[in-house]
Structure formats: structure tokens, C-alpha cells
Amino acid sequence: MKPFGCNILVNDIEDKNEFCREQSAIETSFEILINESDIVSLHVLLQI
Numbered sequence: 001m002k003p004f005g006c007n008i009l010v011n012d013i014e015d016k017n018e019f020c021r022e023q024s025a026i027e028t029s030f031e032i033l034i035n036e037s038d039i040v041s042l043h044v045l046l047q048i
Helices: 017-023 030-036
Strands: none
Touching: none
16 A cells, blocks of 8 residues: 555554564554544454
């Protein structure tokens, strides 16, 4: 999404500093992510 000029916001319970640096993403709080995002994509593990 970066080539389209999008800012990538990340929120996770685990530390994602390295991922954010590699992907030019911004690690932020959930509240800020929700307030500043036009589109939100959730990625979760499927536990069966």
C-alpha cells in the first residue's frame, strides 16, 4: 500500500518494532488506529 501513498498503522499485543521498521509502518495504539484509519484489516489466527 505504500506505493499508493498510504500510511500503514499497526497495533498488536506483541512488539512489532522490527516489522514496522522493515515495512515503514507506524506502531500505534488501538484508539489512534481506529480514529485515523479509513480502512481497517483484522488478521487473527483461526483456532479450531
